[in-house]
Each structure stands twice: as structure tokens, then as C-alpha cells.
Amino acid sequence: MNQSDFLKVVLPFKDKVFRLAKRLLVSTEEAEDATQELFFKLWKSKEKIADYKNVEAFAMTMTKNYCYDRLKSKQASNLTLVHSNYKEKDTSLDKKIEHRDSVNQVHQLIEDLPEQQKIIIQLRDVEQYDFDEICKMVDMKPTAVRVALSRARKTIREALIKQHNYGVS
């Protein structure tokens, strides 16, 4: 497998990897580093890639594990993740959205979810993966995935309703 073959295989899901990394690591820079690192790792194990039927799922699992590791080492070194570079970097995102504040609220709400639910909602609602694929990626049973997803969706919705009723924005 040479470089161009490899890129042909991996480039289609680079954005997905990046978004998942960003979901978990919060900061854009961290996510970029993680993405770079991951593709480098994939490149190193390129011989094995040919054997995998679903490289994308494999990459997503790697991303998840890698981000967990990063988070763990962060906690160990007592660094807190600060959500600071969301607004200024995503101007195109802001422009596109009518209800910008409320949509940003959704971002914040997802941020506050437990990590597992974060991953699942990212994989399902943003990336639109099949349940089977998600099960493989997060290594969970289908029912557990569904429960987590349902819980995440409900939490977000209820929080949004609450904020609207109280007029908090």
C-alpha cells in the first residue's frame, strides 16, 4: 500500500475523525493534533489496514481510545479543558444558523453529557452511522447504545425546554 492508496482510503473520513476528536477534547488545536497523530498511527500500521474490512470503524475506535488516553493524561497532569475557541473559529457555522444562541446552547449541553453519550450522539446524530457500526466503534451492546443515545437526546431536549421556559439564554 503506497501513500496515495492510503490517502484514498483514509481521507474520506478525516473530518469525522476530527469532529469526534473535537467533541471529546473540546479544543480545536487538540483535535487537530489528535487527528494528525491518528492518521500517522494508521499510516504506520498500514500493512494491517488491508486486513480490516471496515477501516473507518477501526479509525473511529482508535480515535475514541486515543482521545480517552489524552483526557486521562490531562486529568493526571491537572490540566482542565477550557472551552474557549468555539465561537471565534466557527464563523461560518454561526452565519448559517438562525437561532445562533440556542444552537450554541446545544453545543454546551452536549459538552456536559457523559463522555460515552457524547460519543454516541456524535456518531449517530452528526455522523449518521448505523447502529451496528456504532456498536463496533464503542464496543457496546446495541441495547446499551440505544439507551445511552435516548438518554442523551432526552437530556438535551429537557435542558432546552427548561432554558426556554425560564427565559435563560
Place this chain on the structure above:
Amino acid sequence: MELANIEILVEKYEKAETSLQEETTLRNYFTGGNVAPHLQEYEFMFNYFAANKDETYTKTIQLEPKKSKKRNLKWLSVAASVVLLFSVFIGKQEYNKYQAQKQFDQISKGLRLLSSNLQKGEKAVATLHTYENTVKKILK
């Protein structure tokens, strides 16, 4: 799509029982702009999901730089060891030279001391000669 249908789908969505197809239907409805007021929250959610999907990784993925970095490190260590060896070699030479110089200095200092003392003795002997000569003259 009719509102009643959407409501059914929304309920299924909350229980995470919708298929991808059904979720696409929901997405189309909620990002379309024409949303019933009591389902407004979903509009925010789906808009956010859609917007989030537009976010892309803009940097180019580099597969080589780290490799060359590693190779550089290897060569760097080789170069460093060569430099170390060389400097040890040069240092040893310099040390020997210094040691020799020191020895030479010591020896020459000793010789100088010896010669100055000898000169003193010579002078004393010279005075002794003059004394002897005078004595001989007087005794003649």
C-alpha cells in the same frame, strides 16, 4: 410531511428507535425552517447537528515529517558520538601536551636553580682564588 407523522417520529427518536431513514426525514423537516412551535427544541438540535457536520479538518495530513524527525534523531546521535570521540581524542592529546609542558617547566626550573647555585659557588671560589693569590704574594 404531516405534523402528526413528525410527532410520532419524534417520539421514536427520543427512544432512539428511529432508523437512519426516519432520522433523515426528521432532519429535513427541522432544518427546513417551518417548524411547529412546540417542537422548537428539536429545531435547535438538528440545526446544531447539521452545522457541526460542516466542520472540517482543514490542515493537510502529513505522513512523513515524523519519520524524518526520527531519522534525524538517529543521525544526530551518530554525529554526537563522533564529536564526542573526536573531542576525547583531541582532549587527550592536549592533556599530554600540557603534561609534557609542565614536566619541561619543572625540569628547567630545577636546572635554573642548580645553575644559579653553581654560579654562587663559583663566585665564592673566585674570591677564594684572589685571597690565595694575595696570601701567596705576601708570603713570597
